Amino acid sequence: MTAFRPRPEPDEVAARVTSTAAELLEVLWGRASTAPVSASQLRVMLILEHHEGINLRTLADSLASTPPSTSRLCDRLQAAGFVERGVSPADRREVRLYLSGRGRAFLSDLRGRREQELRSVLDRMPAAQRIALVQGLEAFCDVAAARIHDDDAAARGRTA
Amino acid sequence: MTAFRPRPEPDEVAARVTSTAAELLEVLWGRASTAPVSASQLRVMLILEHHEGINLRTLADSLASTPPSTSRLCDRLQAAGFVERGVSPADRREVRLYLSGRGRAFLSDLRGRREQELRSVLDRMPAAQRIALVQGLEAFCDVAAARIHDDDAAARGRTA
DNA sequence: TATTGTTATACTCTATAACTATA
DNA sequence: TATAGTTATAGAGTATAACAATA
Numbered sequence: 614m615t616a617f618r619p620r621p622e623p624d625e626v627a628a629r630v631t632s633t634a635a636e637l638l639e640v641l642w643g644r645a646s647t648a649p650v651s652a653s654q655l656r657v658m659l660i661l662e663h664h665e666g667i668n669l670r671t672l673a674d675s676l677a678s679t680p681p682s683t684s685r686l687c688d689r690l691q692a693a694g695f696v697e698r699g700v701s702p703a704d705r706r707e708v709r710l711y712l713s714g715r716g717r718a719f720l721s722d723l724r725g726r727r728e729q730e731l732r733s734v735l736d737r738m739p740a741a742q743r744i745a746l747v748q749g750l751e752a753f754c755d756v757a758a759a760r761i762h763d764d765d766a767a768a769r770g771r772t773a
Numbered sequence: 774m775t776a777f778r779p780r781p782e783p784d785e786v787a788a789r790v791t792s793t794a795a796e797l798l799e800v801l802w803g804r805a806s807t808a809p810v811s812a813s814q815l816r817v818m819l820i821l822e823h824h825e826g827i828n829l830r831t832l833a834d835s836l837a838s839t840p841p842s843t844s845r846l847c848d849r850l851q852a853a854g855f856v857e858r859g860v861s862p863a864d865r866r867e868v869r870l871y872l873s874g875r876g877r878a879f880l881s882d883l884r885g886r887r888e889q890e891l892r893s894v895l896d897r898m899p900a901a902q903r904i905a906l907v908q909g910l911e912a913f914c915d916v917a918a919a920r921i922h923d924d925d926a927a928a929r930g931r932t933a
Numbered sequence: 934t935a936t937t938g939t940t941a942t943a944c945t946c947t948a949t950a951a952c953t954a955t956a
Numbered sequence: 957t958a959t960a961g962t963t964a965t966a967g968a969g970t971a972t973a974a975c976a977a978t979a
Contacts, residue, residue: 627895627907628888634910635802636819637917638795652812653969659796669938682970684939689968706937706978728788735787737916738909746909747787750794752902756894757797813946829961842947844962849945866955866960 631753641730647723654690657683658720661696661712668707695719791913801890807883814850817843818880821856821872828867855879 647655653676660675661667667675673683687710690696695716701707712720735743807815813836820835821827827835833843847870850856855876861867872880895903 624892624895624903625888627903628891630907630910630914631798631891631895632884632888634914634917635795635798637914637921638791640921641917642795651968670936678969679971680938681940681972685969704937704979708938724792728785728792731788731791732784734913734917734920735784735791737920738912742909742912743784743787744909745905746913747790749898749902749904749906749909750790752898753894753906754790754794754797756897757794757801760894760897761797761800811945830959838946839948840961841949841963845946848962861960864956864960868961 638731641734642727646726649693650690650695650719650723653686654695655723657686657690658695658712658716661710662717662720665711666699666709668701668709672710690716798891801894802887806886809853810850810855810879810883813846814855815883817846817850818855818872818876821870822877822880825871826859826869828861828869832870850876 650658656676657672660672664671664675669683669687670680672687673680676683687696687698691698695713697711697713699709699711701709735746738746810818816836817832820832824831824835829843829847830840832847833840836843847856847858851858855873857871857873859869859871861869895906898906
């Protein structure tokens with residue numbers, strides 16, 4: 614089906630396996646309902662969780678979306694009580710966005726339900742492979758978080 | 774932030790780490806554009822890839838969606854040339870759905886771009902952890918695929 | 934004049950209800 | 957009558973363009 618590949622690189626194998634695992638996880642997590650929060654709203658909350666007081670334009674950039682769409686998303690999240698708007702003391706044009714207590718509680722609950730789905734798989738794995746998985750994923754998280762952070766900083770540099 | 778947890782179980786740690794890794798990956802992959810295919814359309818194509826000739830109702834169930842929404846999704850995928858509709862020989866009410874050659878080519882290209890994003894992380898990991906990750910994820914994929922397959926079969930049992 | 938955010942409008946995705954065709 | 961699929965209608969998400977308020 615795919616083109617001929619002589620001696621696949623180790624990183625290529627790793628990328629293929631990780632890609633497959635992620636697609637399976639997407640199916641698995643599709644079962645842990647995020648209601649009453651949509652996927653888009655969830656992305657907003659995940660960003661707000663780590664960027665207290667971010668303004669609307671930066672949030673739109675982080676979503677790779679536009680200010681009008683993001684504004685409407687925040688309208689509904691605010692109406693639902695998961696997000697709060699405030700005015701910037703420095704610049705009265707700017708809106709400052711916060712995750713409410715209810716918003717944080719919701720994320721915590723959702724993570725609990727998703728991790729339960731995960732455990733149903735992890736429980737059935739041989740212990741040695743599970744330990745290897747954790748060790749590998751911890752390193753993966755370190756590198757991925759650093760990369761995402763660096764890219765965000767670079768994007769701010771270009772914008773500012 | 775979270776409740777007191779005496780002696781966390783190994784599986785709990787594994788679930789938390791996997792959950793974190795998945796959230797990071799979601800951000801990372803958000804950068805590999807799926808245009809001109811929406812997220813919903815992509816889910817349809819991923820299911821059709823492994824279920825040749827599935828009918829519309831079963832596809833809707835697999836998406837945890839409804840027949841009308843799924844029908845419209847297929848309208849657009851068909852118009853774009855990624856999906857084909859056929860009539861069932863056994864029951865003329867049923868539609869049989871297929872991924873077209875263009876559809877398969879698109880998935881292959883998307884996977885290539887996503888795996889490139891992944892490699893940018895994997896390349897920066899220590900070799901030992903990368904090997905551990907692959908070993909762990911292979912076992913994860915085996916168990917997850919089996920679980921998803923079992924659940925699908927059980928769902929068919931309840932419906933039929 | 935430039936920037937931040939919102940409102941106006943149009944298209945996609947989603948759901949429920951009503952409908953057509955087949956079994 | 958029951959089932960497979962589509963059409964009708966309404967609400968949410970998204971984008972571009974036009975606008976208001978502030979810098």
